Amino acid sequence: MEKYLVIINWRTLVALVITGLTTHFTLIKNFQYNFDLTMISIAIIFPLVFTIRGAFRRREKAIEHLAKFKSGLITVDACLQSQAKISAEDKAKLRLNILNISKHLLEYLGPAPTSLETVREEAGKISDYIRERSMSMKFNASLKIQGFMRDVYLGIENTAAIKEHRTPASIRAYCLLFIYLYPVIYVPSVYFRLLDGGSKSDPWILYTLALISTFILISLFNVQEQLENPFDQDGIDDVKLDMFEWEK
Structure with missing residues (x-):
């Protein structure tokens, strides 16, 4: 049930309150006009789908990543632990540094973020150690480890x-604004078509069509907003950060 709510x-x-009020006043004032509803897809649906895909x-x-x-x-850990010329004490410290890199990055990405500089400092300790001890390692081992550190x-x-740069805020604001304005455009036009089709005595049809269509649009917008930050653990489709935590 959670995934639906x-x-x-x-x-x-x-959005639903605006739609209900608009429908109510449309029926009371008999306000209607003929409007091509395909414009709605250009004004709302296209940019909304664009932001969801993004x-x-x-x-x-x-x-x-x-x-x-x-x-x-x-x-990196496997390579460092395999180096015979690195002392057991240094290997333990290096493994702790690697654990801290994983821990601090996931904390930075999560709902209670730490500083990104903390993550960079921990990664820098590994690179500095490899650079300082490159002569005491096996041939080309330091270059290989630095290559794997590049992936890190x-x-x-x-x-x-990805965390700091989102999809364009102006497009998201535009979509939300037009979703709120959508009933004002949509309801009188649908009312005109219903009257033209002989449904004058069935106002519930207008309420149903207006509320359902508005609910669909605002729900799509909410889905996009939850995907906007995939790390904040505030939605069922967020990245499961625990899967990427390295523990030894």
Whole structure:
């Protein structure tokens, strides 16, 4: 049931109230006009679908970057632990650094974020150690580990960019505004068509059509808003951050 109720919020109530009032006054004042409803698809549906697709692509990219980030951490740890010339004490410290990178990134992405600089500092400790001890490692081992650290850095920066940069706010504001204005345009036009079709004695048809169509549009907008930040754990389609936490 949760997956059905999650699309309902205060915006849903506002849109339905506006629709109900508009329908009521349309019936009382007998306000009607003939309007081509295909304009609605251009004014609302097209930009709404555009933003939903954009938010969904950001979510899929986030999953891809987090998967590469985790695989990079696993490989870096395996490479460092296999180096015979690194002391057991240093290996333990390096593993702790790797665990902290994973922990702090997921905290930064989650609903109670930490600083991104903390994540970068932990990753920098690994790179600094490899650079300082490159001469004591096996041939080309340091270069390989730095190559895997590149995947870690890309995962950090790409997911941070997805978190901070959203789909265009102006388009989302435009969609919401026109969804609220939608009943004013739609209801009188539908009323005209109903009267033309001989349904004058059935006002419930107008209420039903208006409320259902408004509910569909505002629900699609709510779905897009929940996908907008795929990390905040505020929707059923958010990225499951726990899956990408590295624990040894």
